[in-house]
Amino acid sequence: MVDKAEVVSTQSILEHVDSPNDLKKLTIDELKFLAEEVREKIISSVSKTGGHLGAGLGVVELSIAIHHVFDTPNDKLIWDVGHQCYPHKILTGRKKEIEKVRQEDGISGFTKRSESKYDPFGAGHSSTSISAGLGMAVARDLQCKDNHVICVIGDGSMSAGMAFEAMNNAGSQNSRLVVILNDNDMSIAPPVGALSSYLTRLISSRPYMTLRQMAMGVASKFPKAVERTAKKAEEYARTLVAGSGGLFEELGFYYVGPVDGHNLDDLTTILGNIKDFEDARPILLHVVTQKGKGYKPAEEQPSKYHGVGRFDVESGEIVTDSDANITYTSTFSQCLIDEAKKDDAIVAITAAMPSGTGLDKFAKEFPTRMFDVGIAEQHAITFAAGLAADGVKPFVAMYSSFLQRAYDQLLHDVVLQNLPVRFAIDRGGFVGNDGATHHGVFDIALTANLPNLVAMAPSSQQELADMVATAASYNDGPSMLRYPKGSGLTDNLIQGRIIEIGKGKIISEGSKIAVLNLGARLPAVLTSANELLEHGVKLTVVDARFIAPIDTALIDELAKNHEYLVVIEEGVKCGFGASVMQYLSDNAYLDSGKLKVRCFNIEDPFIEQASMDRQYEMARLDAKNITSRILTLLNRKKLSAVS
Ligand SMILES: Cc1ncc(C[n+]2csc(CCOP(=O)(O)OP(=O)(O)O)c2C)c(N)n1
Structure with a gap:
């Protein structure tokens, strides 16, 4: 030159x-x-x-x-x-x-x-x-x-x-x-x-x-x-x-x-x-x-x-977060490997994202049971439907935003035929710096009303481990796990235990106001519950666990014993909250006006690039905003005795 x-x-x-x-x-x-x-x-x-x-x-x-x-x-x-x-x-x-x-x-x-x-x-x-x-x-x-x-x-x-x-x-x-x-x-x-x-x-x-x-x-x-x-x-x-x-x-x-x-x-x-x-x-x-x-x-x-991530130009060394090794993704990956060791019929499918979905580790353990089909989400799902139709147990792992491309394959090829395909839907909720094109905020609304589909949203990595075990054992139809980017509530992670289909979990009992939370906002809800104690408000906090089927017995209980019900989810409107509202309306809980219901969900699904924390703050789904929204709902600004 x-x-x-x-x-x-x-x-x-x-x-x-x-x-x-x-x-x-x-x-x-x-x-x-x-x-x-x-x-x-x-x-x-x-x-x-x-x-x-x-x-x-x-x-x-x-x-x-x-x-x-x-x-x-x-x-x-x-x-x-x-x-x-x-x-x-x-x-x-x-x-x-x-x-x-x-x-x-x-x-x-x-x-x-x-x-x-x-x-x-x-x-x-x-x-x-x-x-x-x-x-x-x-x-x-x-x-x-x-x-x-x-x-x-x-x-x-x-x-x-x-x-x-x-x-x-x-x-x-x-x-x-x-x-x-x-x-x-x-x-x-x-x-x-x-x-x-x-x-x-x-x-x-x-x-x-x-x-x-x-x-x-x-x-x-x-x-x-x-x-x-x-x-x-x-x-x-x-x-x-x-x-x-x-x-x-x-x-x-x-x-x-x-x-x-x-x-x-x-x-x-x-x-x-x-x-x-x-x-x-x-x-x-x-x-x-x-x-x-x-x-x-x-x-x-x-x-x-x-x-x-950020890196040092001289050495090429990439800066990683201290807990980067124990993410929801890695929990999924490890739990799937554990299940596959017990059950030869389990296979895994990725559409060109082996490392992003954690399936690269599965491929190392089971090279012949892992299928990378290329950037082909639609094909990945119908391919899985074919496998499931003939006795194999496929787990299809893909990002929530890429699932959007294959909605008809999910609906027509899997759900309609009630085939036991398992979906591991990663990057649910906001994704941070990739911005609006990559947010996984539509999946709950897209799947909440699909018959046959057992759809789960863990509130912690332990819950995810349990849900992987549940999906592996559930063979009566399709199932889905939907979890976020990053990590959350990882203490004492133990091997997955099968949970009862369609059952939510009461975390803490209060009175007057109940929060029914779906998914990984739970830590923010728990922080908010603590903050609210100082304002004299004791929340009932429930982990919904299931997008579908909803836990109607639990919703009955919450509706009967509280004046306020707040449903929280990290997805757009017309999702889980809408399912709950429909149930309440169909069963005349809303007729008397005694029960007041609010859904806190994502109003603007196209929030631009920023950190995930900031995006949840902008969506008013961080602890501080949850607290102030609940106080506004109760028309309560000042400290008073715990009710
Ligand atoms: C529908 C969809 N699936 C998956 C991805 C994730 N993804 C982003 S870039 C990429 C690889 C693209 O490869 P190529 O087109 O060869 O471009 P290169 O990065 O090699 O220049 C993938 C799988 C995506 N963006 N869109």
Whole structure:
């Protein structure tokens, strides 16, 4: 590489880049130095805030090349998942803001329409980019506009059904669309499945595109030549399709590649050619990159540095919380291993999240009983339904927010047929810095009214252990455990004990006012109960344990013996509280007006990135707010005798 001093007169190129327009003026050598600075900026920022590291480092050159060649924001650039968008944010006027990425007063860690005109589509969940891009391409055509639409999707995200549904549609839509497949041969974990093997064969069966091939030009060969010498152009297109089968070509795409995704000379040349491509057809550019590129620890351990907490740049050491090893996730993982040791029929399924769900440990113990199906939540659930239909006991572990994608599979394939699939739904409630796209706040409302489903929400890690044992033993239909991120009430964790289906638990008995709490807000409720004692209020506190079926006998008791009933849950309205209200209303408890009922739940499910504690505070579900809301309800502001 040439010496920086010979190329640039300024110490920092990035300092002078405030928008993609500033990239247009830079030479390729200057762009290369810019890439170094962007990398440094990402590493130093993420080391202080935590966040997604490896994916962004892998697309620094690609981000620069796209913004150098295309005319964003007029040309629409869509990043799949959005976790790799840090270089894009730095280049599109957010280089200062990146220092507060994922912080309460900072910017999102994903692309977001409300954040910037350079983010034409918000993301967080994977494999949506081609569908959204095709929509924008067709909208452009309908409105006779002439902008480009570029989607960048990783090889992991490409494995999802939705990406294939979109390609299937795009291939027959006659719309100009650029899909860039960013192939780093990694998902969060190593990628799985036949597509991954196909891509590996594709890359190894031919060298990177040569500059000569690029100079010949995709555009000059296709659109004009198509008219003149259609056959020749078609042949040329075929020579660009490597390996046998030409999967992408069969789906109706022009395939171009593979291209070295870190070589700015090549990237800018080929993207320039693609920009001139006029044919009303989708084109797939296959770029090969390295996840974590430019930061040794992330290159060497791409899974570990996919998403990180704060870390020391020199050593790469990640700062972990002291109790990080005993989370709800690790309790689930350990208890499932314990159950699987006793019962050979138990298997585990993840949709590309072995470490996030704790199933990586299960895989070590039982390699043949663990299935990573790729980013394919819908398939994961129906696959589990098939297993359960033939005598196997599947535990499907996934994050609450990703379960949303597979609601029909849950309902139609499992619940309707009453198949004993066990769901371990992690990250229920607020999730902190990932923000609104990743909160698990809809699951209670989505499952509370499903017949057949036994749905549990532990208030502590011991309760979770008990519920894993209960789900393992319950074979009469589907069951679900739903638990939060992080840890809570872990004292003296003992092996799981089977609990009675549909039975809640009285924690403390008071009078006049009862709190029926569902899930992991219980520690906050108990703190509040103590605070309220000082105000002369003694709460009855009940751990509901079950989203469904609800404990009607217990609710009868609470309704008969109290004037006030407060239902607390870490989910949106129309969830567990609504089930309780429905029961009370159906059974005439509300007719006389003697019983006053309130539901404290999540009013704004789209609270932005912040710490989990702050999010619960904003939702008024922290101890302090629970106390003051109960005092307001009782119209009690001052200390008085315990009632
Ligand atoms: C529907 C859905 N499931 C799971 C995830 C969690 N997730 C985030 S990034 C990622 C891996 C993506 O791999 P790839 O597309 O290859 O991108 P890379 O990180 O390798 O650049 C996964 C599984 C998600 N965001 N959305």
